[in-house]
Amino acid sequence: MSKRNRRIISVVLCFLFCFNLFIPVYSAQAEPLTLAENLSDIQGHWAENTIKKWLRQNLVAGYPDGSFKPDQSITRAEFVAIVNRVFNYTQKAVVQFTDLSPEEWYIDDLAKAVAAGYINGYPDGTFRPEQTITRQEVAAILTQIFSLEGTTEELKKFKD
Template sequence: MKKWIVLLVILFTFLMMTPVSAQNTVYKDVPPNYPSYGEIMFLLERGVVTPRQTFGTGKLVTREEAAVLLARAVGLKGDPRQTKFSDVASSRNSSGYVQSAVERDIISGYLDGTFRPEGLVTRGHMAKFLVQGFQLTNEQDITFSDVGQSTAAYPFIRKLIPSQITIGFPDGTFRPDENLTRAQVAIFLARALGYTKNQQPQEVKPTLLPKSIQLGQSQTQVVTLSPGRLVEQQSDTLIFADVPFLENFLTANYEFVNNQLVAVHFTKSVSKQTTKDELKSEFENVTSALTAVYGNPAYAELNWVKEGADEFLYADWYELQQEFIVFSVWNSTLPEFNVTINRPGFYE
């Protein structure tokens, strides 16, 4: 066994986990009695929105956020890449979604070559985005008192009505110039995807990507952001239990040098003898998630090594900035699946 593996590999598993209900694992600001709870959980089940501590129900939606949500809703790829806009660099996390949404004619930029990602989205804008994203063609006469044929969003609003994507406000208005909140956008998107109020939210497994689990750079930041339940604190490590990571809850050991985060080690025991095919499938799930966050790796390899009576799976994934992600599983003697993510400049 390579000596450097000892420095890099800690423990993590994707197997034998019990699904956890969305009611008690996701979004502190979206309790089951929240008006748009069903719609938000519906989008979470489909990966349109992702788990985090709060949903931000009252936060106004930007053009960038709208592009990301719509692109996910219609199944477009979001790998960061070059865009046609001077203000959306390829290094921006949303760049792939923005460019994909533009290529599908869901959303467009401005004549000056900008996208203005921080600009706010109105209900009228969203009507256009939904019609173009979901390619809605059926039309119905509009009865909203504030939407006439001269209203810019008129041709799009009348295409939302047949699908019951919008019914307007109780006072008979649509309010096309009103900015949208995240909760309101969730309702629009859920209805466009076929959600109805009599649907019951299904159990949802948290799906946090690896980079989002590296919360904070110092011990104080990590504790403040609370990734799971803090069970032990030492001078150079913080240990959390019940940490959501992809489709599981694990133990996470945050390692610091001079109060700066250098590595996060994830651990989970495997409760039964795993098979090669199962482990290979799980490795592919992890590499897909890592690639979605970090981009294509410089190196990725999966190897089986037999040492005595045991077989070991070593799954190595290196990304271009020299961060190391290395997995391994002890099949018999130590039935645990492990992963570590090291920050650049350490353990090289």
């Protein structure tokens, strides 16, 4: 793997990991909260400025109860929604995961992720959208998006 690819991976992973714990996304029942001042729990938070910036860029939004939950881990569905917004994925494919309901807020985002080719789900045919996303899953998604390849020897350097 070239130094350039390693740098790109490092920057993207750092960026995503830094915000992994405080990035909720739009909910189907939620009215989009465009003003950060309306969110009850970001005032004084260490990531307040970044949250406000991401709100202005429509990358994230608050929850229906007027909160943002900046210290809550994000789910697999929330992460997919953010990736789609960051990379501006718009094409959709048929989603055939067995654990989804067509009424859920994240169905369109999963259709975009499937079309973009960066998610496959689990071997049992599920996606587990409400499950917290792991660092390993984030790394796998980024590897797909950036078409990265590594050798087994390179990967053995990492403990997790």
